[in-house]
Amino acid sequence: MAKKTIITAAVTGAWPKKENNPNVPMTPEEIADDVYDCWKAGAAVAHLHMRDDEGNGTMDAKKFRKTVELIHSRYPDCDIILNLTTSGDIYATDETRLLHVKDLKPEMASYDCGSMNWLNMGLFLNSPKFLEECGKLFQETGTKPEIEAFDPGMIANAAYYVKKGVLKTPLHFQLCMGCANGIPGSLKNLLFMKEQMDALCPGSTWSAFGVGHSAMEVMYATIALGGNVRVGMEDNVMYSKGKLAESNAQFVARAKRVIEEFGNEAATPAEAREILGLNK
Numbered sequence: 001m002a003k004k005t006i007i008t009a010a011v012t013g014a015w016p017k018k019e020n021n022p023n024v025p026m027t028p029e030e031i032a033d034d035v036y037d038c039w040k041a042g043a044a045v046a047h048l049h050m051r052d053d054e055g056n057g058t059m060d061a062k063k064f065r066k067t068v069e070l071i072h073s074r075y076p077d078c079d080i081i082l083n084l085t086t087s088g089d090i091y092a093t094d095e096t097r098l099l100h101v102k103d104l105k106p107e108m109a110s111y112d113c114g115s116m117n118w119l120n121m122g123l124f125l126n127s128p129k130f131l132e133e134c135g136k137l138f139q140e141t142g143t144k145p146e147i148e149a150f151d152p153g154m155i156a157n158a159a160y161y162v163k164k165g166v167l168k169t170p171l172h173f174q175l176c177m178g179c180a181n182g183i184p185g186s187l188k189n190l191l192f193m194k195e196q197m198d199a200l201c202p203g204s205t206w207s208a209f210g211v212g213h214s215a216m217e218v219m220y221a222t223i224a225l226g227g228n229v230r231v232g233m234e235d236n237v238m239y240s241k242g243k244l245a246e247s248n249a250q251f252v253a254r255a256k257r258v259i260e261e262f263g264n265e266a267a268t269p270a271e272a273r274e275i276l277g278l279n280k
Contacts (some may be wrong), residue, residue: 002155002265003263005051005223005266006044006266006272006275007044007259007266008043008047008174008207008232009038009041009046009210009228009230009231009251009252010178011025011031011037011219011233012024012025012031012051013232013234014088014196014234014235015119020237021233023243023247024272025106027051027174028050028063028070031048031050031067031070033080034065034247034248035048035071035080035262037082037248038249038252039078040249041081041252042255042256043252044080044081044226044266044268044277045072045080045081045188046080046082047084047234047268048067048082048083048085048108049085050064050067052061057089058089058149059088059096061082061103065100068084079269080269081087081107081269081272081273081276082106082107082108083108083109083110084101085110086101086107086110087110087112087148090122090123093109096170098134101143102139105142106200107143108144108146108245108276108278109138109146109148111145112146112154112160113126113150113155114149115149118181119180119181121182122214131166135166135167136166139168144172144277144278145167146173147171147172147174149173149174149175150181150182151182151183155196158171158173158200158201159200169204171201171203171204171205173207175194175227176211178210178211178212183216184214185212185214186217186231187217187221190222191221193227194227205275206230207227207228207243208228209231211236212235212236215230215231219255220258223259223262224262228267229255231248231254232252233251233267237252238258239251239254
């Protein structure tokens with residue numbers, strides 16, 4: 001039986017705007033339609049950020065609720081796993097960052113396991129207090145943390161929070177490669193990150209993505225190493241050099257082709273739930 005590889009579609013993010021690529025979905029209606037297209041193309045997970053009316057990243061719980069409700073009401077056949085960010089606005093308070101998790105109790109949500117400079121312009125803060133509150137809330141809501149690691153120290157942090165009981169094994173990591181102020185995206189660095197994960201958090205499942213020019217290198221390497229992949233306009237607005245992406249589904253379709261050429265199969269949402277150990 002072919003190995004199943006999970007495709008996550010990161011459709012919006014907190015940064016790219018219509019001027020960067022007019023096809024970036026921004027409103028709840030656009031995001032809902034885009035998620036459905038990605039599901040049809042082969043994505044098992046949708047990672048969601050929200051935007052305010054000016055197109056900036058926001059942690060507005062009402063925007064999250066409206067988007068989730070639109071996905072379910074417009075597309076009742078869509079069983080995609082919804083993975084909601086907790087880090088869509090670096091200026092949001094800790095409380096605001098968790099309101100939508102308390103409200104919607106999503107199957108998955110992001111857990112950024114450390115602080116860092118962000119895009120050479122600000123601070124992306126995830127204090128010990130916030131990480132403890134976040135981990136405990138996820139246990140209460142039955143939400144699977146997607147542990148986003150932008151450098152190897154964040155993997156070590158995750159191991160620490162397992163020891164404290166804040167995180168429960170098996171963990172699931174998203175190795176974030178090539179983000180400004182994080183570890184650069186390369187095969188060598190991906191191998192190092194995976195080695196650290198295997199040593200510090202054995203038995204974990206994992207996914208990875210590369211930003212910008214590292215996207216294809218990281219995707220090919222991740223599939224070859226047995227990981228799962230993330231694609232979408234949160235990470236890249238260009239489909240290839242000099243060519244804007246037409247849609248997030250275009251990224252998903254390419255990932256599915258690469259997975260199948262390698263000899264694997266894209267996991268369905270039901271198969272992804274089994275792989276990730278989701279309760280819902």
